[in-house]
Amino acid sequence: MTTTDTPNQKDESLLALTLRQPPANVEAEQALLGALLTNNRAYDRVSDFLAGEHFANRVNGQIYEAIARRIENGQLADPVTMRAELEHSGILASVGGMAYMAKLLSSMVGIINAGDYGRTIHDAWIRRQLIDIGENVVNSAFGTTMGLSGQDQIEAGEEALFKLATEKGNEGDFVSFNKALSGAISVAAQAFQNEGHVTGLTSGLRDLDKKTGGLHPSDLLILAGRPAMGKTALATKMAFSAARAIMDEAEETGEKPKGAVAIFSLEMSAEQLATRILSEQAEVSGERIRRGDIGQKEFDRFVRVSHELARLPLVIDDTPAISLSAMRTRCRRLKRTQGLCLVVVDYLQLMRPSVGTRPESRVLEISMITQGLKAIAKELEVPVIALSQLSRQVESREDKRPMLSDLRESGSIEQDADAVMFVYRDEYYLQQRMPKETAFESMEKYSVAMDEWQRKMSLVHNKAELILEKQRHGPTGTINLFFEGEYTRFADLDTIHQEH
Known part of the structure; x- marks a missing residue:
């Protein structure tokens, strides 16, 4: 038997909601300020994550900022030195003048507890921000924000939450050199034990792996080229090779694959991309597949290879013009549910910046997208390969090999990328x-x-060049590749046995 609230009970519940006060701990604020005024060394325990805006009481926040300014300038901040500034600025006028300073001193805590009080203040601020985000989501859902669809509102809410999660305060700390050395030795040991000395995910291209050591977590790699050069085919080759390596490792250990490879295909449909991979692996022309111009043996090989590929931890999202916030959300969800090892974006000029942002120019928009992709790589600790178009100025040169200056709407592409x-x-x-x-x-x-x-x-038949123009962690140079146009397939170029 179910019960329902009466109208009076509902009214009382709504009234209780409206009467609830936002989270705040004014006593903790006063105690921390008292500690700062008594012993400026307490500031070292909160300065890396606490700001004046985090205080619920506006006056307490202003006092904290005034104290912080003096300490940052190497000056003493105590009741005597602060008196002139606080009286002149009128900060204390609304709370009883200098008598309030005496109250702060009587509320002080020891320097040891200052960090705990600071985190209490900061946590209350985060909760207030969550309430504001929730109210904005509710108001938008009721239709007060015009021009945003329901899906846009979801993305805007997710973007606000992500921004709060990443900008809530820098609570990092120094890492001892001993610990950093241990990590470096661990990476070197992994490279030594692995065949081919690859520390990251394999790209499937021997000579590229030799120069880069594989695809490394937190790296943003830009793969650029003019139309018809084979950007998508090469990126697909890397994604497929990484997925196969993940699957092989899982079969050797008898465990589940440690994560998936995600391809965001903004230009081609998932079916078109799958056909390309099938064409390459089955060695059946994609054009003949579409026309149905294949024999029984080729069709049987096509089906057999498709069953083998279906086992790979490879997922495709072909949402056109996907926003940065939607991409981030889907990557985070995939990492949480299945694991994530590599992200491929084809291509970044077709993406939209996060919902709610309105860049002043196309260059600024692309800069926001590349910065966002780098943030995804760092947050999720996976390599991100982003394809990029090149400007037409390449075509006007006699030597049409691309250069960094050819990156279209470059902005911060070159700056943010770990490799180009x-x-x-x-x-x-x-x-x-x-x-x-x-x-x-x-x-x-x-x-x-x-x-x-x-x-x-x-001399150039079936040959391609992969020009590694920038690499933050290693050498640059040109890598010669084999390219078979019929199957849109890239592979290592065997310069010793070319005649065969």
């Missing part, structure tokens, strides 16, 4: 310069030009 890589295929540009018979006076000259063109084409 460009994919380049000379074959693509040379193919467009195929001699035309009508452009020559005689067949003899045309034949000479065609022979020269074919000679150059043979």
Whole structure:
């Protein structure tokens, strides 16, 4: 048997809600200020996370800021030295003047307890911020915020919570060099024990792993190139190789995969991306797959490979124009439920910044996105590979190999990235310069030009360059790769056995 509240009971409940006071501990604020005024060394215990805005009582916050200013300037902050500033500014006028200072001194706690009182004040501030966020979510849901859909409101609420979680105060501390050395030795030992000396996730490309040591947690890697260079194919190769390595490790240990590889495909659908991977692994042309122009043996191989790939810890999100806040939320959820080892974004110019932000320019918008992607990499401790378009100025040069200055709406792309890589295929540009018979006076000259063109084409056929232009933790340089256009497949280039 269920019971329902009467109208009077509901009214009383609503009244109780409206009469509730926001979390605050004024006594703790007064006790901490008393400790600071008595012994300035107490400031060292709270200065790294506590600010004047965290105090519930506005006057207490202003007094704290005044004390902090003097201490930061190397001056003594006690009732005598503070008196002139507090009286002149009128801060104490609303609380009884200098008599309030006496009250603070009588409320003081020892320097040992100052940190605990500071954290109590800070925790109450966080709770007040949560109440404000909750009220904003409720008001938006009631329709007071125009122009935001229900999904936008969810993302705005998540963004506000994330901002509070990341900006609530810097409570970090120094790490002893001994501890840092232990971590460095652990990484070196892992590299020594691993085949190929790879400390991070493998990219599936031998020569790239040699230069980078693999894909490392917290790193943002930018993979850029002009259209038709193979950015998506190369990023897909890396994602697939990482997922297969994760699966192989899980099978060796008899445990579940330690995490998934997430691909955010803003340009291609999940089906198109899956077809590319299938085409590469089954060695069946994607174009022929779409046309249905395949034989029974190829179809059987296609199905067999698809069953093998279905076991891989690889997930695809093909939401178009996904916002940074939505991406962050989905990555955090995936890490919590399944584990997360790598994030691939194809590509960053198609993303939207967090809901509620309105950048003044496209450059600033892209900067916010790259900073957000770097924050995701650091927070979730996973490598993030973000694809990027290059500006058209590449096409106007004789040598069309990309440079850092070619990054489109670059802003802070170069600054935020731990590594910047460009994919380049000379074959693509040379193919467009195929001699035309009508452009020559005689067949003899045309034949000479065609022979020269074919000679150059043979030198670059099925070859690509991965130009590692920036790497924060290691060397730069050009890595030669094998590229098979029919299957949009990248692989290591075997320069010793090219003739085979």
